[in-house]
Amino acid sequence: MTSEVYTLTVNGNDYQVVDGHSSESLLWVLRERLELSGSKNACEEGECGSCTVLLDGEIVCSCLVLAASAVGREITTIEGLGSEDEISDVQKAFVDAGAVQCGFCTPGLLVAIDQLLNSNPDPDDLTVREAISGNLCRCTGYGRILEAVRIASNNRTAQNEEEKSK
Amino acid sequence: MSRVQTSDTATKGPRIGESALRPDGIPKVKGEFVFSNDLRHSDMLWGGTLRSPHPAARIVSINTAPALKMTGVHAVLTSEDLDGMPLYGLEHPDQPVLADGFVRYQGEPIAIVAADHPENARIALEAIDVEYELIKPLSDPKLAQEAEAIHPDGNLFREIDLIYGNSQEEEGEIIVEGTYEVGMQDQAPLGTESGMAIPSEDGGIDLFVSTQWLHADRDQVAACLNLPTEKVRLTLAGVGGAFGAREDISLHIHLCLLAMKTGKPIKMSYSRTESFHGHVHRHPAQMWYRHHAKPDGTLTRIEAQLLLDGGAYASTSSAVLANATCFAAGPYRVPSVEIHGAVVRTNNPPCGAMRGFGCVQVCFAHEAQMDKLAIELGMDPVELRLRNALQPGDKIITGQTITGTAPVAEVIETCAQHPTSVGSASQQMELPGGAGRTADPKNIVRGEAIAVGFKNLMFSEGFDDFSTASCQLLDGVATITCACAEVGQGFVTLAQQIVREILGVEEVILEPASTANVGSAGSTSASRQTWMSGGAVKSACEEVRIRLLSRIAESYNLDVESLVIVDGGIASLSSDFSISLKEATAEPIEVEDTYRHMPTFPLNEKGQGDAHVSFAFSAHRAVVDVDQELGLVKVVELITSQDVGRVLNPLQLQGQLEGGAAQGLGLAVLEEINVVDGRILNPSFTDYLLPTALDMPPVEIAALIEQPEPNAPFGAKGVGEPPAISSTAAVASAVRNATGLDLQRVPIRPTDIVFPERGENG
Ligand code: FES
Ligand code: FES
Numbered sequence: 001m002t003s004e005v006y007t008l009t010v011n012g013n014d015y016q017v018v019d020g021h022s023s024e025s026l027l028w029v030l031r032e033r034l035e036l037s038g039s040k041n042a043c044e045e046g047e048c049g050s051c052t053v054l055l056d057g058e059i060v061c062s063c064l065v066l067a068a069s070a071v072g073r074e075i076t077t078i079e080g081l082g083s084e085d086e087i088s089d090v091q092k093a094f095v096d097a098g099a100v101q102c103g104f105c106t107p108g109l110l111v112a113i114d115q116l117l118n119s120n121p122d123p124d125d126l127t128v129r130e131a132i133s134g135n136l137c138r139c140t141g142y143g144r145i146l147e148a149v150r151i152a153s154n155n156r157t158a159q160n161e162e163e164k165s166k
Numbered sequence: 167m168s169r170v171q172t173s174d175t176a177t178k179g180p181r182i183g184e185s186a187l188r189p190d191g192i193p194k195v196k197g198e199f200v201f202s203n204d205l206r207h208s209d210m211l212w213g214g215t216l217r218s219p220h221p222a223a224r225i226v227s228i229n230t231a232p233a234l235k236m237t238g239v240h241a242v243l244t245s246e247d248l249d250g251m252p253l254y255g256l257e258h259p260d261q262p263v264l265a266d267g268f269v270r271y272q273g274e275p276i277a278i279v280a281a282d283h284p285e286n287a288r289i290a291l292e293a294i295d296v297e298y299e300l301i302k303p304l305s306d307p308k309l310a311q312e313a314e315a316i317h318p319d320g321n322l323f324r325e326i327d328l329i330y331g332n333s334q335e336e337e338g339e340i341i342v343e344g345t346y347e348v349g350m351q352d353q354a355p356l357g358t359e360s361g362m363a364i365p366s367e368d369g370g371i372d373l374f375v376s377t378q379w380l381h382a383d384r385d386q387v388a389a390c391l392n393l394p395t396e397k398v399r400l401t402l403a404g405v406g407g408a409f410g411a412r413e414d415i416s417l418h419i420h421l422c423l424l425a426m427k428t429g430k431p432i433k434m435s436y437s438r439t440e441s442f443h444g445h446v447h448r449h450p451a452q453m454w455y456r457h458h459a460k461p462d463g464t465l466t467r468i469e470a471q472l473l474l475d476g477g478a479y480a481s482t483s484s485a486v487l488a489n490a491t492c493f494a495a496g497p498y499r500v501p502s503v504e505i506h507g508a509v510v511r512t513n514n515p516p517c518g519a520m521r522g523f524g525c526v527q528v529c530f531a532h533e534a535q536m537d538k539l540a541i542e543l544g545m546d547p548v549e550l551r552l553r554n555a556l557q558p559g560d561k562i563i564t565g566q567t568i569t570g571t572a573p574v575a576e577v578i579e580t581c582a583q584h585p586t587s588v589g590s591a592s593q594q595m596e597l598p599g600g601a602g603r604t605a606d607p608k609n610i611v612r613g614e615a616i617a618v619g620f621k622n623l624m625f626s627e628g629f630d631d632f633s634t635a636s637c638q639l640l641d642g643v644a645t646i647t648c649a650c651a652e653v654g655q656g657f658v659t660l661a662q663q664i665v666r667e668i669l670g671v672e673e674v675i676l677e678p679a680s681t682a683n684v685g686s687a688g689s690t691s692a693s694r695q696t697w698m699s700g701g702a703v704k705s706a707c708e709e710v711r712i713r714l715l716s717r718i719a720e721s722y723n724l725d726v727e728s729l730v731i732v733d734g735g736i737a738s739l740s741s742d743f744s745i746s747l748k749e750a751t752a753e754p755i756e757v758e759d760t761y762r763h764m765p766t767f768p769l770n771e772k773g774q775g776d777a778h779v780s781f782a783f784s785a786h787r788a789v790v791d792v793d794q795e796l797g798l799v800k801v802v803e804l805i806t807s808q809d810v811g812r813v814l815n816p817l818q819l820q821g822q823l824e825g826g827a828a829q830g831l832g833l834a835v836l837e838e839i840n841v842v843d844g845r846i847l848n849p850s851f852t853d854y855l856l857p858t859a860l861d862m863p864p865v866e867i868a869a870l871i872e873q874p875e876p877n878a879p880f881g882a883k884g885v886g887e888p889p890a891i892s893s894t895a896a897v898a899s900a901v902r903n904a905t906g907l908d909l910q911r912v913p914i915r916p917t918d919i920v921f922p923e924r925g926e927n928g
Contacts, residue, residue, distance in 0.1 A: 101654035
């Protein structure tokens with residue numbers, strides 16, 4: 001045990017971590033100490049993407065990041081997507097497209113796809129497949145997930161065009 | 167009482183046949199849905215399991231004293247601490263709760279600990295000193311029956327000699343023979359085994375766990391804890407996928423033992439590696455087949471020998487073998503059949519249920535045989551299949567007549583005729599091996615093939631298979647209580663659709679699935695819950711409806727026949743009477759109903775009998791690109807047709823077809839637990855390869871054949887398993903078609919393509 005106290009900034013809020021083991025991963029601390037259990041733990045060895053979060057806007061597997069090393073960085077988790085009372089467009093597309101079955105892969109995929117669409121609002125099929133190839137889903141065979149991305153990306157493109165034409 | 171129609175209701179919420187959305191969809195996309203891995207209690211301890219590193223050993227001694235003394239450790243338990251039934255098992259209790267004297271597979275639990283932090287639990291497990299006397303593991307299933315028994319119950323779980331028709335008259339003119347092998351597949355649900363046990367004040371226990379069958383778990387847990395069943399309450403915790411992996415007990419009893427011992431809530435959550443060791447797998451199979459046919463392609467006789475490796479403990483091996491044997495010939499009419507099937511005990515990891523349950527293995531073999539036969543006959547493989555396709559009224563090889571629907575020709579034809587939509591690969595990423603490999607387009611060959619499969623729905627062989635549900639209607643709101651395990655398949659969506667369809671209500675509340683408030687719903691397996699728990703919900707709702715309309719008719723002196731439920735109210739067709747459902751149900755109506763399917767019967771000593779309830783058929787067509795130099799396969803398209811009875815929710819159905827096909831593709835070219843001398847070499851997602859979004863092609867649905875199944879609620883067949891059955895066979899066959907190789911084993915490994923002469927150990 002270490003008695004060190006450190007602060008993590010998650011979804012814009014500061015959290016104090018007290019009495020953490022120095023070996024604890026960011027995923028563990030998020031889930032067990034900060035009670036943000038939206039990030040999932042399907043492998044804890046960097047292979048499934050269920051623990052995907054953003055670290056200063058970049059995609060990481062939080063199971064591979066030591067919690068203490070994330071001090072001073074901006075952490076975004078599934079809990080930071082959408083707003084208090086409204087889910088984000090990608091979240092809604094997931095529900096509507098049937099991209100959720102058991103849902104264990106869902107939070108990690110949503111974080112990855114949200115980041116993808118923010119940097120590339122209109123990705124082609126292969127780009128999407130490549131972007132989510134680090135996120136395993138055992139239930140869906142990915143078909144409805146890809147459909148959800150298409151829906152969200154079409155909506156964003158339509159919106160952008162609308163804004164441009166205004 | 168008059169019969170009540172179900173079609174005269176109108177409501178805004180999605181009903182049967184519509185793409186209703188999952189009620190748990192929003193919490194799942196927000197990350198708020200509580201999976202069993204997410205359970206938390208302020209006072210909880212963490213459980214951990216010490217597992218045998220050896221596949222076979224005698225335990226000489228266990229010293230737990232050093233572990234007990236460690237900081238944060240609250241309890242260490244071994245078999246000596248058990249005072250209930252020391253064994254458990256779904257069909258046959260032969261598996262020790264904690265190893266007693268022997269370990270029979272690598273990963274067998276020996277001791278459990280409870281500590282304040284999982285890291286302390288892990289350190290404590292390392293401190294437990296176990297002395298083993300190693301035994302040479304029995305790892306070859308072919309040797310199991312002759313070998314010395316490795317368990318008091320012997321090394322044979324079950325043997326079936328199926329004999330159908332007259333063997334002498336039907337020797338064929340054209341004969342093809344083959345030997346086939348299927349490797350060990352893992353269900354690999356993304357959520358690992360996890361749960362929480364909380365001791366209760368009545369001396370009992372509350373267990374929150376992800377599972378497929380709460381009541382079967384409850385009964386086994388209670389026996390092992392030596393508690394009456396009513397003191398053991400199981401509640402479903404959020405399930406991160408199942409696919410058969412959660413049909414057996416894993417950590418359930420261990421959690422409860424530690425909770426009873428410490429008096430505190432205990433949480434356990436397996437790591438991925440532990441999960442690979444901690445649940446049963448799909449049975450590896452070795453199969454020999456000989457098909458006889460007339461020159462026109464008519465099948466005359468099939469002979470087969472099937473050997474399944476059940477691993478160290480029984481699990482559901484016996485039922486898996488029955489399926490493999492009963493469905494060994496495929497969905498074809500054959501006048502004469504002789505099959506010997508056996509499932510044996512070895513020191514390999516235990517095997518049990520996985521999506522497709524015995525039918526996946528034989529489908530790979532019988533479809534390879536049909537392809538071989540087509541080549542031998544110089545006949546189109548689709549035509550050969552159509553010529554022999556089962557029809558309603560035909561007998562399957564157990565002598566059972568198909569009394570329901572059997573659109574075998576329809577699934578074959580629609581699947582075969584569907585136009586392909588893929589061109590050739592245009593980017594490196596789309597070639598076999600993707601970006602990381604150096605596939606040279608000129609080494610790529612394309613292949614295409616079709617495969618057909620079938621399976622029984624529900625439990626077979628005389629099992630008393632039922633589901634219970636209750637429906638309460640109060641203030642216009644329906645509340646459904648059913649212990650059906652929602653594992654991701656979408657029963658929760660369907661249950662709401664059924665209630666809306668029958669009762670015309672908008673709001674449907676689903677109570678948590680628990681043993682505490684309702685009887686068993688049976689297992690979420692065997693493609694059975696739509697039919698069984700769907701049937702239970704339906705009949706409970708229908709009875710509520712009858713009582714409601716009778717009550718209104720009586721109170722208002724109306725003709726019950728004239729009453730309909732429409733627009734959230736009850737109206738009379740013969741007067742201007744109307745009342746809102748809310749008002750009409752100010753006094754609650756509650757009905758509990760238990761649904762059973764038609765009885766089935768055991769197989770006799772010749773493997774004959776009406777053992778099954780209903781059959782579902784599917785066809786897959788695969789298009790593959792193969793890099794012959796690197797041995798890499800890229801599945802570029804999957805086309806499927808499925809016999810579904812009736813579509814209840816198109817969106818969820820599509821999800822089942824796509825997800826099942828992905829698992830079938832995985833078994834064909836990627837997924838295998840490599841076991842050498844009883845040891846798993848690849849218990850991780852680094853080395854056990856699940857299909858990614860780059861491996862999985864689009865799944866084109868050529869046709870959903872809707873021929874309502876008599877006796878099935880709404881005419882719907884279960885749809886979960888067929889997609890995982892014919893897909894493997896189709897992909898394997900397409901690779902054969904592309905390469906011209908006689909690939910007799912799945913998963914097909916690169917070496918099987920590059921060095922075919924090395925044979926099965928390539
Ligand atoms: S849990 Fe982090 S990649 Fe699997
Ligand atoms: S929905 Fe279950 S793993 Fe993706």
